[in-house]
Amino acid sequence: MSVHVVRHPLVQHKLGVMRQHDISTKNFRELASELARLLTYEATKDLETEPETVQGWSGSVQVERIKGKKVTVVPILRAGLGMLDGVLDMIPGAKVSVIGIYRDEETLDPVRYYVKIAGNIEQRMALILDPMLATGGTLLATIDLLKEAGCRKIKGVFLVAAPEGLERVEKAHPDVEIYLASVDERLNAQGYILPGLGDAGDKIFGTK
Ligand SMILES: O=P(O)(O)OC[C@H]1O[C@H](OP(=O)(O)OP(=O)(O)O)[C@H](O)[C@@H]1O
Numbered sequence: 790m791s792v793h794v795v796r797h798p799l800v801q802h803k804l805g806v807m808r809q810h811d812i813s814t815k816n817f818r819e820l821a822s823e824l825a826r827l828l829t830y831e832a833t834k835d836l837e838t839e840p841e842t843v844q845g846w847s848g849s850v851q852v853e854r855i856k857g858k859k860v861t862v863v864p865i866l867r868a869g870l871g872m873l874d875g876v877l878d879m880i881p882g883a884k885v886s887v888i889g890i891y892r893d894e895e896t897l898d899p900v901r902y903y904v905k906i907a908g909n910i911e912q913r914m915a916l917i918l919d920p921m922l923a924t925g926g927t928l929l930a931t932i933d934l935l936k937e938a939g940c941r942k943i944k945g946v947f948l949v950a951a952p953e954g955l956e957r958v959e960k961a962h963p964d965v966e967i968y969l970a971s972v973d974e975r976l977n978a979q980g981y982i983l984p985g986l987g988d989a990g991d992k993i994f995g996t997k
């Protein structure tokens with residue numbers, strides 16, 4: 790699996806602001822969306838294009854168009870919704886496949902409660918969105934669902950990951966590419982990422 794940590798100064802600066810303990814819901818939400826935009830720019834850099842001739846102001850001109858059935862964006866409820874707007878700003882025509890999974894607070898196992906995957910999934914690149922990759926259980930369950938549905942190309946966009954979770958996903962799915970702003974130090978006993986961001990879903994939805 791290839792893991793791409795995006796070290797662009799804008800990405801690192803915005804992540805640093807998100808780590809501040811007293812950040813408001815409004816600022817956390819806005820930054821999650823901005824980071825999603827920047828990370829998507831990186832994650833889509835190998836999308837295939839094809840030439841097309843259009844009529845420009847000075848006559849015909851050859852331009853590039855993204856080829857084929859393109860992308861389905863896959864926000865994982867709930868926190869992944871905080872990244873959706875930013876990604877759709879970059880890829881307005883993307884189909885959205887919604888996956889509802891929460892992590893059981895005691896066992897840390899993923900619990901699935903909603904799945905709606907876009908059509909022609911075998912022809913699309915799936916871009917999974919979730920701010921946090923902790924134990925990796927949620928991402929593994931999501932990748933399994935997408936592959937069972939026929940998806941052949943999968944990337945994930947996260948803000949922060951724990952090394953433990955990344956390693957687990959890498960072992961099971963070496964073909965999946967991950968883009969993120971930081972690989973943090975470790976998980977704590979409750980499965981939270983350190984130094985991390987805290988509970989990203991609660992911070993995005995203001996439920997803390
Ligand atoms: O890698 P894992 O150990 O599986 O943990 C990561 C998951 O935990 C969080 O979701 P949460 O369960 O808090 O759901 P929420 O988005 O509804 O708050 C986070 O947004 C990921 O989906």
Ligand SMILES: O=c1cc[nH]c(=O)[nH]1
Pocket residue numbers: 868921923980981982983985986987988989990
């Ligand atoms: O650190 C973590 C781990 C899981 N989910 C979160 O929102 N934060």
Ligand SMILES: [Mg+2]
Pocket residue numbers: 868988989990991
């Ligand atoms: Mg949560």
